[in-house]
Amino acid sequence: MGVDLICQEKGKVCSFDCIYCSLGETTELTAKRRVFAPTELVARELKKVKGKVEADVVTFSGTGEPTLAQNLGEAIKVAREISGLPIAVLTNSSLMTREDVRRDLARADIIVGQLDAPNEELFKRVSRPHEKIVFKDVIEGMKEFREEFKGKFALEVMFVPENKNFSKEIATIARTIKPDEVQINTPLRSSPVRPLTPEELDEVKKAFKGMNVQSVYEAKKAEVKKVVGLKKLRQLKRPKA
Ligand code: SF4
Known part of the structure; x- marks a missing residue:
C-alpha cells in the first residue's frame, strides 16, 4: 500500500530531475523540507482503507521525494499504528546528509x-540534482545512515544507457555503503529513456558479484491496486468552504 506525502496539484516535487523519471519533468526542484500532505489526512485515509485492502507493507514514495516532507517521521509512526504493517520508504538519498531526515527514516523498517552514478559529473547528468546537493555528501550521508539504521537497507541502482558502462565504479561505491541488498533496475515503466535489455542488465549485474543482488527482470511482480487516486486526494485536501 503506497502513501504519497507530496501529492501536489502542480506536479512532481523532487530534489532530483532524473533523466529516466516515469513521472515526467520535476515541476519544483527543491532541497527544502516542508509539509505537503498533513499527517491527519494520511491518518484519515489509512483508517478508511484499513481492513479493506490486502497489503503486507506500507510504502512511502509517490509524486516526488518523500524525505522533502517535514512530517515524514510522524507520518511513518501514524501509518504503523493504524495499519500494523511494516513501513518502507523509497528515497533518492539526497537528504540523508541531514540529521532530521536520518532520524525520520530510522523510524521505518525498510529503506x-x-x-x-559513481561521480559528480555523471550524477549531474543522470540525476540532475538541485544545485545544493553534492554527490560526495550524498554518499557520506548514506554511509552514516547505514551505520545507524537497524532495519533493512536496500540500494536501488537504475541503469540506463548513460550509466551502463560505469557499473564497476558504482558497485565499488555500493560496497562501501554496505547495503543489505542491491536492486538492479532499468526503467520498464513509461520513461523518456530506453530501458536496458535483459542481456545488458545481466552484464551490469556481474559488477556486483558477491553482493546480495536482485535484478528487475528476475524479480517477482507484486499485484498493485489503486485505492485512493491523486484526484481524490486533491479533493480531500481542499479546505471546506
Ligand atoms: S528521484 Fe525519483 S521522483 Fe525524483 S526525479 Fe528521480 S526518479 Fe523521479
Whole structure:
C-alpha cells in the first residue's frame, strides 16, 4: 500500500530531475523540507482503507521525494499504528546528509536508497540534482545512515544507457555503503529513456558479484491496486468552504 506525502496539484516535487523519471519533468526542484500532505489526512485515509485492502507493507514514495516532507517521521509512526504493517520508504538519498531526515527514516523498517552514478559529473547528468546537493555528501550521508539504521537497507541502482558502462565504479561505491541488498533496475515503466535489455542488465549485474543482488527482470511482480487516486486526494485536501 503506497502513501504519497507530496501529492501536489502542480506536479512532481523532487530534489532530483532524473533523466529516466516515469513521472515526467520535476515541476519544483527543491532541497527544502516542508509539509505537503498533513499527517491527519494520511491518518484519515489509512483508517478508511484499513481492513479493506490486502497489503503486507506500507510504502512511502509517490509524486516526488518523500524525505522533502517535514512530517515524514510522524507520518511513518501514524501509518504503523493504524495499519500494523511494516513501513518502507523509497528515497533518492539526497537528504540523508541531514540529521532530521536520518532520524525520520530510522523510524521505518525498510529503506530503499538510490545510487545511479559513481561521480559528480555523471550524477549531474543522470540525476540532475538541485544545485545544493553534492554527490560526495550524498554518499557520506548514506554511509552514516547505514551505520545507524537497524532495519533493512536496500540500494536501488537504475541503469540506463548513460550509466551502463560505469557499473564497476558504482558497485565499488555500493560496497562501501554496505547495503543489505542491491536492486538492479532499468526503467520498464513509461520513461523518456530506453530501458536496458535483459542481456545488458545481466552484464551490469556481474559488477556486483558477491553482493546480495536482485535484478528487475528476475524479480517477482507484486499485484498493485489503486485505492485512493491523486484526484481524490486533491479533493480531500481542499479546505471546506
Ligand atoms: S528521484 Fe525519483 S521522483 Fe525524483 S526525479 Fe528521480 S526518479 Fe523521479
